[in-house]
Amino acid sequence: MQFIISRFKFLFRSTKGLVLVSIALIALVTAFMGTLSGPMREWGVTSFVTETFGLRLLSAEREGRIILLYHTIAIAVVALETYLITESVPMKPHEQTQINATITFGYIITLIFGLKFGYFGHGFAFHGLYIFGLSLVFFAGLLLAAALWPWRAEFRVTDPQRAHWGTVDLERAAFFAMAVATLGSALFGAVTGSYWGNGHETFLAEDILREPEKTALQLAIIGHLHIMLTLIAVALALLVGRRFDFKGTLHKISMPLFIVGTIVITLGVWAVVPFESIAHIIIYVGSTIVLLGALFMVIYSFGKITRDRLAEQGIKTPTFGQKVAALLHDPLKFGMLWQMVFMNFVVSFPGIFMAVTLEKIFRVWPLRQERVLLTGHWHVLAGIVATIILLYYADLVGLTGRVRKVFGWVIILASDLAFGAALIYMLQGLFVSTWDSAPLANVTTLLMDAGLGLVLIALAALMSWRLIDLFKDHGRWRTELSEAEAEVLP
Secondary structure, rough: HHHHHHHHHHHHHHHHHHHHHHHHHHHHHHHHOOOOOOHHHHHHHHHHHHHHHHOOOOOOHHHHHHHHHHHHHHHHHHHHHHHHHHHOOOOOOOHHHHHHHHHHHHHHHHHHHHHHHOOOOOHHHHHHHHHHHHHHHHOOOOHHHOOOOOOOHHOOOOOOOEEEEEEHHHHHHHHHHHHHHHHHHHHHHHHOOOOOOOEOOOHHHOOOOHHHHHHHHHHHHOOOOHHHHHHHHHHHHHHHHHHHOOHHHHHHHHHHHHHHHHHHHHHHOOOOOOOOHHHHHHHHHHHHHHHHHHHHHHHHHHHHHHHHHHHOOOOOOOOHHHHHHHOOHHHHHHHHHHHHHHHHHHHHHHHHHHHHHHHHHHHHOOOHHHHHHHHHHHHHHHHHHHHHHHHHHHHHHHOOOOHHHHHHHHHHHHHHOOOHHHHHHHHHHHHHOOOOOOOOHHHHHHHHHHHHHHHHHHEEEEEEEHHHHHOOOOHHHHHHHHHHHHHOOO
């Protein structure tokens, strides 16, 4: 019994354990649902899984299943980031415990019963529990926003190197703005969901992209899709900044940009319903402001890891080559930052290009091509966020030695290969005349599969290492539990 109790405490009362559980659940869901993909269907895997597990996969219900699946994974990611926020941003121990416990209970209920309702028969009690789980996650968000309140006297700025407004910590204010924006944007989608079957029907955003007239409820859902993934990325950028102890002049410039950019993006998305024609301009302005803030953070952090490595080597007057080697020495730290840079080349810049030339180029393409472009654009962003989280977690748990380097470079190189190939596949209409029949489509598809396959193998290896460690009496997990109990637990 003690064997179970001690490991349960690690998994659900320590930050590293909670993050491990959420990553493991996301990985399991992704792996299982991957068996329902196109290639698996062609190889007969989908039919085997469907019959073995009793899945209900009616074509007419496809959109609803996808919506449930996206929400279960997204809520798990939100919980994961919440654990990292409560760990890295100062707050009272009982607040951290309350927030973590509430969101853990909520996201696990959402994940289990959302998938149960969507894929294993439609017992509406399961849908009720799914909604209950979402409600708990929202309540945890309220607790988090209260704990992040930036005007609390006990969390005033004492370090002049950190961004501040009087005694208010602007980095804390950036986290607070992100949390409040997330709560409001969740309601933006939830209000629409409350009209299901009473003026609102299930749809996927890519299915109505060329409809000239969209209802207010449809526009609200489209806005909800955009803002939630954006806010997940903003939260992760702020977490990476804390991981690198971001401070100094660039910190003082960056944090106001994060705050203003987050607010502008959020207001722009909320304005999609009443002011669709100008809302996108507001969103672009806000996105540019946030990207500038992230750029300053990356510049600072690149310099920091380079200086730290050169100091460790005792090199006082390094050459250019030595600086580059120092920058690339630790792929986990470098990768968290590089992926944020790489995101601009496969998401941000192509997104701007698509928006500017939408009517001249992409609306002339067949509908299927534009649908691929739209869905691929957001999936690549979600994938890059996932790789940053994996690199962050591997660094958090102290992966060392050759394994650290191999894991880091596999995640970086394999994912960038896949995302770069995905971009070429999405934009292949610019290079070839016949969509999906040219060798370019075959090559890019193979590169995507190979790259993502390597990432999944690296993830499986990381999860296996942690699972094996859990069965050791004096494994790493016990040390991590002791550290957590000494730091924050009552």
